[in-house]
Amino acid sequence: MLRGNQTHITEFVLLGLTSDPKKQVWLFAIFLTMYLINVAGNSVIIAAIRGDVRLRTPMYFFLSNLSLVDICYTTVIVPKMLANMVRKSKKFPFAQCLTQMYFSVAFGITDSFLLAAMAIDRYVAICKPLHYTTTMNPRRCLLLVIASWVVSFVHSLPYTILTARLSFCGPNIIHHFFCDVQPLLMLSCSDTSANELLAFTEGSFVIMSSLICIIVSYMYITCAVLRVPSGRGRYKVFSTCGSHLTVVTLFYGTVISVYIRPSSTYSVTKGRVVTVIYTVVTPMLNPFIYSLRNNNMKQALKKLIRRVG
Incomplete structure (x- = not known):
């Protein structure tokens, strides 16, 4: 197809998580529920942030974008x-398979960059509070x-x-x-x-650079928190970062275990389970993680519910 007579396959067959019809019934119900919760939950987060003037700050601006990316990310994968x-x-045509792979990789990387931007925001807010307004100004946040x-x-x-140039003979x-990089x-x-060199080197660089940015930010935050004299003060500062750290751990812990490794060590069974976590479970949990421990978000959600009701 893309390389003349060398390529014979024009479509793939996605087996999914199981070929057992009985298991597919309850898996369909579970994933449909998770997808609807994801879309509804993240949409509510976006609406709450846009509807409350108190949440028009850099942290919530990044959070609303993260919620949008999470909706897009799962929508690329789950409906199919x-x-x-x-x-x-x-059956899944080759062109559609490549399209799904392109957008899934793009949205996954966008997720990692936004998490890094949120870490930078927390670093400036905690370590350089006097410069926060000028450093994290609207223009810089938008950029x-x-x-x-x-x-x-x-x-x-x-x-x-590079994947489009490969031959697939059967x-x-x-x-x-879904059409992920390693299975293809x-x-x-x-x-x-x-392809493997690109995924392992440049892919590692992109993922690890954002992770290193997060780690360095939290190293400075930890040092700043330890200088706070009261235990209550330290807890208050750390509590503002707890939700972000939870999401970072879930996302990077699973992504690194799948992508930052040679393809020879890739396990299809383990890869599917881990991939479900960062493509479906984590985006679904993000609204709850960020709202349950955040008083401002709770108040904004109550305000949204009253306005809609």
């Missing part, structure tokens, strides 16, 4: 997975968000282009619930060394 569960034919989106979508292009069965490479009958 649900459709495959109820259809007999699980950080735009850069996160643009760099992510540009970064995912090389993965897609089999065409993907033991996964495992099916190729041509040399995938360039």
